[in-house]
Amino acid sequence: MPSAVLRSLHVYPVKALRGSSPAHAVVEPWGLSGDRRWALADPAGRAVTQRQRPLLTLAHAQPDPDGGLRVSAPGRDALTVAVPDASSAGTVVVEVFGSKVDAVPAGAEADAWFSDYTGADVQLVYMGDPAHDRPVDPDYARPGDTVSFADGYPLLAAATASLDALNALVAQGDHAHEGPLGMERFRPNLVIGGTRPWEEDRWERIAVGEVVFRVVKPCGRCAVTTVDPRTAAKGKEPLRTLSRHRRTNGKVLFGQNLIPETTGTVRVGDPVRVLATRGGQPAGDPGPAVA
Numbered sequence: 001m002p003s004a005v006l007r008s009l010h011v012y013p014v015k016a017l018r019g020s021s022p023a024h025a026v027v028e029p030w031g032l033s034g035d036r037r038w039a040l041a042d043p044a045g046r047a048v049t050q051r052q053r054p055l056l057t058l059a060h061a062q063p064d065p066d067g068g069l070r071v072s073a074p075g076r077d078a079l080t081v082a083v084p085d086a087s088s089a090g091t092v093v094v095e096v097f098g099s100k101v102d103a104v105p106a107g108a109e110a111d112a113w114f115s116d117y118t119g120a121d122v123q124l125v126y127m128g129d130p131a132h133d134r135p136v137d138p139d140y141a142r143p144g145d146t147v148s149f150a151d152g153y154p155l156l157a158a159a160t161a162s163l164d165a166l167n168a169l170v171a172q173g174d175h176a177h178e179g180p181l182g183m184e185r186f187r188p189n190l191v192i193g194g195t196r197p198w199e200e201d202r203w204e205r206i207a208v209g210e211v212v213f214r215v216v217k218p219c220g221r222c223a224v225t226t227v228d229p230r231t232a233a234k235g236k237e238p239l240r241t242l243s244r245h246r247r248t249n250g251k252v253l254f255g256q257n258l259i260p261e262t263t264g265t266v267r268v269g270d271p272v273r274v275l276a277t278r279g280g281q282p283a284g285d286p287g288p289a290v291a
Contacts, residue, residue, distance in 0.1 A: 003194050003271065004192055004193070004194040004195050004271065004272035004273075004274070005192070005193050005194050005269060005270065005271055005272060006190060006191070006192060006193075006208050006209070006266060006267070006268055006269060006270040006271075006272055007160060007191045007192060007193040007268065008021055008183075008191040008268055009021060009022055009023070009024070009025050009032070009189065009190065009191075009266065009268055010187070010188060010189055010190075010191070011025060011032050011033075011034055011035045011063070011189070012035055012036055012061070012187065013034055013035070013036070013037060013038055013061040013062070013063045013069055014036070014038040014039065014040070014059075014061040014069065014071070014124075015036045015038065015039040015040070015047065015049060015149040015150070016039075016040065016048065016049040016050050016053070016056040016057075016224075017056055017057075017059045017060060017061040017071070018057065018058075018059065018060040018061065018229070019035075019060075019061060020062055020063070023267065023268050024265055024266065024267040024268070025265070025266055026263070026264070026265050027155075027211045027260050027262075027263050027264055027265070027266055028130075028260070028263055029131065029144075029145070029146065029154070029260055029263060030130040030131065030146045030147050030148050030154050031130075031147065031148050031150060031154035031155050031189070031260075032155065032189055034063045034067070035148060035150065035155075035189065036148040036149040036150045037067075037126060037127050037130070037148055037149065038061070038069060038106070038124060038125065038126050038127070038149070039094060039096070039103070039124075039125055039127075039149040040056075040114055040118075040122045040123065040124055040125075041092070041094045041103070041122065041123050041125055042120070042121065042122060042123075043121050043123075045092065045093050045094050045095055046094075046095050047094055047095065047096045047097075047149065048118075048120070048122050049224065050224045050227050051222065051223055051224055052120075053118045053120065054227045054232045054233075054234060055117070055118060055119075055232050056118065057227050057228075057229045057232050058073055058074055058229075058232050059071060059072070059073040059117065060072050060073065064080070066082070066083065067083045068080065068081055068082045068083050069081040071110075071113070071114075073117055076113070076116075076117060079109070079110065079113045081106050081107075081109075081110045081124065083126060084104040084105060084106050084107060084126050085104070086104045086128055089104050089105050089106075089107070090104075090105070091103060091104055091105075091128075092104075092105055092123070092125060094125055094149075096134070096149055096151075097151060097152060099134050099135075101127060101133050101134050101149070102128075102133060103125035103126060103127055103128070103133075104125060104126045104127075104128050105123060105124070105125055105126075106123075106124040106125060106126055107124075110124040111123050111124060127148055127149055130146055130147070130148045131146060132146065133146065134146055134147050134148070134149075135147075136152070136153060136154070136259065137152060137153075140153075140216040140217055140257075140259075141216075141259065142259075145259055152257065153216060153217075153257035153258065153259060154258065154259055154260060155189040155190060155213065155257070155258040155259075155260070156186070156187065156188045156189050156190070156219055156255050156256070156257060156258070157188060157189065157190040157191075157192055157200065157206075157213075157215075157255060157256050157258055158183060158186050158188035158190070158191055158192070158200075158254065158255040158256075159191075159192045159193070159195045159197075159198075159199065159200050160183070160191060160192070160193045160195075161193070161194075161195050161196055161197045161198075161199070162195075162197050162198050162199075162200065162254070163181070163183055163186075164197065165197035165198065166181070166238060166241065166242070166246075166254065167179050167180040167181055169241045169244075169245055170237050170238065170241045173237075173240060173241050173244075174240075175235065175236045175237050175240055175241075178235045178236065178237040179237060181237060181238055182229070184229045185225045185227075185229065185238065186219075186221070186225060186254055186255055187224070188255055189258075190208060190258070190266070192272050194272075200215070200255075200256050201218065201256075201278075202277045202278050202279070203215040203256065203274055203276075203277060203278070204275075204276040204277055204278050205261070205274075205275040205276040206258075206272055206273065206274055206275060207272070207273045207275055208266045208270050208271075208272050209264070209265070209266050209267060209270035209271070210262075210264055211260065211262055211263065211264045211265075211266050212260070212261040212262045212275065213258040213259065213260055213261060214258065214259045214260075214261055215256050215257075215258055216256075216257050216258065216259055217256070217257050218251075218253040218254075218255070218256055218257070219253065219254060219255040219256060219257050220251035220252065220253060221238070221239065221242060221251075221252050221253065221254050221255075223239065225238055225239060225254075226238070226239055238254065239252055242254060
């Protein structure tokens with residue numbers, strides 16, 4: 001069996017914006033430190049993502065050491081945003097995939113910057129306490145599992161071998177000109193190399209360095225993956241190919257959702273060990289064909 005290793009780390013301070021790729025990151029119970037603690041909301045309080053505003057893929061959020069942000073986008077002056085204080089700013093309710101979160105408004109300057117950039121009335125908000133604000137889907141969680149503004153789970157892992165396999169399928173399809181696709185399409189937190197294609201389908205528990213994660217379910221993919229992160233233009237891939245080769249229960253799948261069992265620091269280059277697999281299958285078996 002090849003030796004699996006953590007190839008890269010990705011932290012997205014603001015949901016839907018570009019993030020950063022640090023050499024190491026702290027794993028907290030609700031995800032990587034600083035990951036998706038901020039989000040944009042529309043006037044009805046619904047989270048705004050690239051599904052509604054593909055242009056967000058060109059905006060970049062970098063964390064400040066104090067927890068604040070520096071945001072930038074093509075053709076715009078950069079903006080620094082401090083962590084808002086709930087005692088003075090109050091809170092608003094933001095809906096993220098059916099769950100409602102009490103969030104802290106970042107202020108008029110940030111709202112104006114993002115509203116002007118997106119061409120829509122949006123508000124930047126901050127999640128003050130991910131330890132309590134948003135529980136994970138109880139069908140897959142243990143009591144006390146929580147998540148930030150991520151779609152549903154604390155972390156997402158993806159494998160380079162599976163991306164290579166997907167790109168080989170894209171190249172055989174009717175939209176081959178859209179490939180090869182980069183891993184940034186899938187917005188993972190952990191990118192793992194040294195595996196066989198789709199091997200991660202069988203993982204149940206893994207350790208990255210000394211931090212242990214439950215592999216709770218495959219990630220169902222949406223139209224965000226069809227947005228080219230270089231141009232913000234929409235295409236057909238990878239959903240067209242995934243729907244033909246990686247479809248189950250009405251979902252097209254790529255990557256695995258993780259919940260931390262322990263906390264600590266993970267580093268690029270850390271070994272990735274498979275601690276348990278589903279159905280007693282050997283850890284090195286390739287993942288199942290999904291149709």
